[in-house]
Amino acid sequence: MLLELIEYHWAEDIDDVLLLLGRLDVKTVPLAGGTYLLGLQDDSIEAVVDLRDLDLASISEDARGVHIGAMTTLQQIADAPLLRDFATGLLARSAYASSSSRLIRNSATIGGL
Incomplete structure (x- = not known):
């Protein structure tokens, strides 16, 4: 449950998100509402990219x-x-x-x- 999280990124544009998610050295996942991620039993996730400021809620x-x-x-x-x-x-x-x-x-x- 995100116990190995070492990075938190607050994305300002979609290009930043794509660059961060495309990295191979750090397992990075997108963070939307967070309800799905909290239920995961995946301790290999090291970074999240917060999508709140991308105007995707409409x-x-x-x-x-x-x-x-x-x-x-x-x-x-x-x-x-x-x-x-x-x-x-x-x-x-x-x-x-x-x-x-x-x-x-x-x-x-x-x-x-």
């Missing part, structure tokens, strides 16, 4: 359809007026039902890391 609609960013939390999906109306509210209801804990839904992202 819900929008255009002529092509509805777009949900990978860093959008389950609670944002559950609360989004757009998703309550889209497909009879299936996405919003599913996000709400995914966890009985609002704390988890506030952390867990649709991209899941």
Whole structure:
């Protein structure tokens, strides 16, 4: 459970993320909401790259359809007026039902890391 963590990186752009994740000398993983990583039993992870500041949390609609960013939390999906109306509210209801804990839904992202 991240016991061997030696590096924490706060990414400011996607190019930084790709460079850090592409390293071969340090096992590095992306950090989104963190709920998935906390459950891992992988003590070989040495570094994380925090993705919070990359503007990947969004819900929008255009002529092509509805777009949900990978860093959008389950609670944002559950609360989004757009998703309550889209497909009879299936996405919003599913996000709400995914966890009985609002704390988890506030952390867990649709991209899941």
